Amino acid sequence: MRSPFIVDITPHKRASGVQRPLVAELEPSEGMCLDTAEIVTSALHVDFLLEIAGEHLVAAGRIDAHWHGPCRRCLEPVTGVSSFKVQEIFEQVPVEGETYLLDKDEVDLEPMLREAVLLNVPVVPLCSDDCLGPDPDRFPASVEVDDPDDSDSSGSDAQPVPRAGDPRWAALDALQFGD
């Protein structure tokens, strides 16, 4: 079966130098799993502008990644949507780590989307910032000494600070909790 991530670029080649929209709802057949955890990205909404510029294809726009996985404290299922922007270049001889492969008449967006999802979807999500875990009396969440604000959270109904989608937080989470 043809991958839903492969895009015919012949219309874009006919309009070289012009930004043409690509809006699509993409669903990886097996979900898109992060290497680190049980987080699965099940649907991606992409809203891109594609432009042929010389020998390159430039893809710029927004991705909304719908994901699900267990809360890192209580293991209850959590769902979320991470939205982030990308701007990437595709070319026939890609530079590893910098640009992506461009075929003659089509482009496979999957490697780029996979990398963008890895960087932007939370590695270890929380069902809420106040989550106390499965049995807070026996296993208080206070072991997380890096987060002193948690100690006075009882009775607080403050809105959790949205952290999903910020790759800096994801990196921190991986460092502190990824064992």
Ligand SMILES: [Zn+2]
């Ligand atoms: Zn939880």
